[in-house]
Amino acid sequence: MPRSPSSQPTEVEIQILRILWELGPSPVREIHKRLNAAKGTNYSTTVKMLSVMLQKGLVKRDEDAQPHVYRPAANRAKTGKKMLDDLIERVYEGSAMSLVLQVLSSTRASKEELNEMRRMLDQMEGK
Amino acid sequence: MPRSPSSQPTEVEIQILRILWELGPSPVREIHKRLNAAKGTNYSTTVKMLSVMLQKGLVKRDEDAQPHVYRPAANRAKTGKKMLDDLIERVYEGSAMSLVLQVLSSTRASKEELNEMRRMLDQMEGK
DNA sequence: TGATAATAGCGAATCGTTTCGCTGCGTCAA
DNA sequence: TTGACGCAGCGAAACGATTCGCTATTATCA
Structure with missing residues (x-):
């Protein structure tokens, strides 16, 4: 095999x-x-x-x-994304959100980062 | 070596x-x-x-x-967290936020998930 | 021109991971 | 008892990743 x-x-x-x-x-x-x-x-x-x-x-x-x-051949973001997708697939069986929440729940973030994330959320919702 | x-x-x-x-x-x-x-x-x-x-x-x-x-020996969340930390360290040199943003920018999320994330952000800021 | 150093490539040794064959042990039914 | 079967363990083969020694080629310059 x-x-x-x-x-x-x-x-x-x-x-x-x-x-x-x-x-x-x-x-x-x-x-x-x-x-x-x-x-x-x-x-x-x-x-x-x-x-x-x-x-x-x-x-x-x-x-x-x-x-x-x-x-x-690929930049950091693209490579990281790919490895991440793979990790998500292997461990979280495809649920990216479980993982993001996981990270957020145990990480410190600056004011700017928090705001940037809110902006991103709004954008995702606003479509 | x-x-x-x-x-x-x-x-x-x-x-x-x-x-x-x-x-x-x-x-x-x-x-x-x-x-x-x-x-x-x-x-x-x-x-x-x-x-x-x-x-x-x-x-x-x-x-x-x-x-x-x-x-x-460890549950999925704990194991995933560890592997993730490792990935972050290896690819993003420790910046967890770069990675979260990366994921968010390329993933769909439900209304509930978005709200849960807002809640989490508020909580992080609250202190 | 000949020695020296930098560049490039290749094959083989080494190492951790994965795979499996073979063996031994205990249980259960004929 | 014996023989078939499930469970457990061990050593070695197979395999990909990593390391390096050795060699060839090209540039450098005393």
């Missing part, structure tokens, strides 16, 4: 994506500097991971540039 | 937890029935997974009962 692919970015992949979201398009050297600072892994590892991610379509690269420049 | 443990329930583990959340405390046979229906895996696999999860503290079991009865 083969295992079905997770389709979700793995741990290290997320770490790399985060670096790219923060730095913007970067050469391996830069990415490695950050990744190594975080986990102490080898340069080869970074290169390999990027090639795997390229394969999977998680990052793109400009091969004309020298050295090659990597950039995320 | 050793890998650091994820501390998150894995895919199959979540599947089993969901079954337990729905069914309540159950013997292996019942759990297996569901898991097998979902993925076609062997009885041995279910037993093994449960023993791994017992090891990790994800489930508990009553060994006096015959056959043994398994139950989740």
